[in-house]
Amino acid sequence: MNVKDVMSKGLFCCTPDDPIQKAAELMKTNDVGSIPVVNDCTERKLLGIITDRDICIKAVAAGKSNGTMKVSEVMSRATVTCGPDESLEACEAKMERNQVRRVPVVDGKGTCIGIVAQADIALRDTPEHTHHIVAAISQHRTQSQTAAHA
Numbered sequence: 001m002n003v004k005d006v007m008s009k010g011l012f013c014c015t016p017d018d019p020i021q022k023a024a025e026l027m028k029t030n031d032v033g034s035i036p037v038v039n040d041c042t043e044r045k046l047l048g049i050i051t052d053r054d055i056c057i058k059a060v061a062a063g064k065s066n067g068t069m070k071v072s073e074v075m076s077r078a079t080v081t082c083g084p085d086e087s088l089e090a091c092e093a094k095m096e097r098n099q100v101r102r103v104p105v106v107d108g109k110g111t112c113i114g115i116v117a118q119a120d121i122a123l124r125d126t127p128e129h130t131h132h133i134v135a136a137i138s139q140h141r142t143q144s145q146t147a148a149h150a
Contacts, residue, residue, distance in 0.1 A: 003091050004084035006121060007105045007114035013038045016047060016072035020059055023050050023071055034102045036112045037075045046104055046112040048077040081106045084113060091116055 013036045014023045023035050034051040038044045050071050058064075058074040080098045082091045084105055091103055095118065105114040 001088045002084065003082050003086045003088060003105055003116055004114075006088060007084065007116045008120060009114045011036065011044070011112060011114060013041050013044060013112065014050065014071050015040060016070060016075065018071045019067065020050070020055050020069045020071055020074060021067055024052070024055055027052055033117075034115070036104045036115065037071055038112055044112045045110050046079065046081065046106050048075040049079050049102070049104060050075040051102070079104060082116065083107070088121065092121060 012026050012030050012032065014026060016037055026035050027033060033053075034049050036044075036046055037048040037050055038046055054074045054076060059069050064073075080094050080100055081104050082094060084107065095101065095103060101118040103116045104112050105116060107113050
């Protein structure tokens, strides 16, 4: 099975200049935990990703959620990606190795065309394999490991 067989294609995106409130509203409205950050929402060249955790840890918990913070201030720029024709096993390995629950899917030109979430895999896999993936991705990281990953 390939990434294109399980990825979510109804893509919501934001830009680095958008306020974090816009990203949070998109997450709430569309019931998602992350939004790809792109150069613009037409061309969709992937620049990074912003997660609900980024907003909570880097803005709210830091006391900086005054409504003026931009996505660029909290997004993760070193984003793990996969291609649509990549095997699902290779994508899962990237999730495990990088301890991420969501991986943007990009085409050969760097255009974001979808996203694969841990939940997408869980819905199509055996309970035993899903348990393994969740356990591997969810291993505890120290604060310094988390900061290095961000």
